[in-house]
Amino acid sequence: MVNVFVAGAGMTRIGRRSERLQDLMADAAHAALVAAGLETPDAIVVATMNPEEFLGDGNFASHVATHLGFADVPTLRVETATSSGAAALYAGFAQVAAGLKSSVLVVGGEKMTHLSTPRVSEIIGRSIDPYERRYGATMPALAGLITRALMARKGVGAREIAQVAVKNHANALRNPYAHFQQAITVEEVLESRMVADPLRLLHCCPISDGAAAVVLTSARAPVRVAGVGQGTDTLAVRHRAVLTSFRATRVAAQAAFAMAGFGAARVDFAEIHDAFAPFELISLEDIGLVPSGKAGRATLDGETALDGRLPVNPSGGLKGRGHPLAATGLAQIVECVWQLTGRAGDRQVPGRRVGLAHSIGGLATNNWVTILEAA
């Protein structure tokens, strides 16, 4: 297998954006190409979760390629719900690793804030099992079921979960690309509006617009893709034997570590899919970054803070940076690249060699773990 490197990374500021999706994606793509010193890639992989319904636009691979001036570059689109960006990275990685292409531009984006919140929730909710949707199941509803089951376990209480949101907002405050630029307190989280009991508003990530991109090459660059793993689970949440651990994450992590040839102990920092704050605690244990049952304690003790043993979501995570669906998996990679090359500004974690990105698709039906290493 050919070694695959990240030669360039770029993203837009995440938040409420008035630009068109193709313009946001062009900004991110150009930033990544400039960073890579490349004018034209051999191929393009595009990630968008649902431009058909958010925007009324289809055939988005050709749409983006033509908009970028790459109408003659082979382009395809990849979709695995909310982890589409990570899936696109894999598709690009596979082309370079197989020796089919020597450079691939991977760009992901989403534009949603022009629609009402109920409409956005409904469109995102279409990635849920249709039978469960007949019962009014939304993403927050299923996350609420998982959160209650999690809180019934020893060592996970309201304060542990709230601290995830507090930490990630604090990190986002140091990230000029983040959607939220304000600190929050544990009390504010605990007093915020109940959404899906026991899940509250400040446990949930915002609805955001934005785009992120990377250029993958076989030519040596400062960051190497050490491992990529995919894991899957049933579309229906009710069919799962346990709610408080995601099979899709465990399988993805095992596959990624197997490819990398090392284990969780080598990971210096991680970008975790905290669409709902309790998911960060679940995921840290599923990946093996924290021993089972200890994620709550580790978070309260500051182990996962920016200056802790294992900084988690230095970018602010989905909670603080924002969650423009198909951009998110790539925004995590961009953050890892910037951290590994010492370009993370005020939120730089010093002397780091290995970063891990974890992306959840749907309600943990199609998850990805990507491991990046300073080359």
Place this chain on the structure above:
Amino acid sequence: MIEPIAASRCPRCAVVITPPAMYCPWHPVAMTPTVVAGAGEIVSFTTLHSPPEGFRSPLHIAIVRLAGGAHAVCHGAETRGLKIGSTVAIEAIDDVYYFSHLGAMDRARLFWRRTGHAGERVNAITRSLAKRVWKGRDRAAS
């Protein structure tokens, strides 16, 4: 009374799911139709305060592990006193499963939910009857 719930079983891994499906989620083999008892324990539950369009707030949703192994997603009239592990019965009303402790009050609430539009019609008829009686009394007084 415990209601029988339609389900299906995988001949290879013996997993049981409801509603019945053609194929096992984990194996590409046809499932065998089966029936499980409509009683079990609460795996988890939540209450939505702004449910999606077409649902009344608050909306109580639970996952119940049925005695036969299948997990059912269902609605409930309320979650007061409910805990993970609570034993509940589930019954289908117009193709929608509801969980309940089967106390008298729960049954009454379930009945009211079941009536749905019919309940509103009953309400409207009651209101108009009351109005007529009231007007009749006015006329009698004048």
